[in-house]
Amino acid sequence: MMRSTIITVLLTVVFFVIGLAFWAWSSPEVIDTSPVGAINEMNPALTVLIEVLVMVMAFIFLSVTAINLKLMLTNIRAGWTEVIVILIVMAIMSSAMFGLFVGAATVVLSLGFVVYLYLLQD
Secondary structure, three states: OOOHHEEEEEHHHHHHHHHHHHHOOOOOOOOOHHHHHHHHHHHHHHHHHHHHHHHHHOOOOOOHHHHHHHHHOOOOOOOOHHHHHHHHHHHHHHHHHHHHHHHHHHHHHHHHHHHHHHHHOO
């Protein structure tokens, strides 16, 4: 359980760092010389897709981390409250960092993972 938690924490941090890097590279001052500018020149939709996928992966690993930590520390399985709170926080972060479209797409794809978690319960 400890090894799983360490791995999910590291992967959460990696995806948050990638998201922050994309956010920083998207600023108007540096976008022309940044990797985001190069990706935008190839295909602007690719940048949006990468941003959405990075935020969804951060949500997945953050929610798995919260579930594992609660189970490990209290021997009680995490409830839906924790998962929904993380979903709301990720939606706000996504929208603030990349815009409303990326935030909405992140929520839709993250809800797919929440449904998967629900189906695992049966």
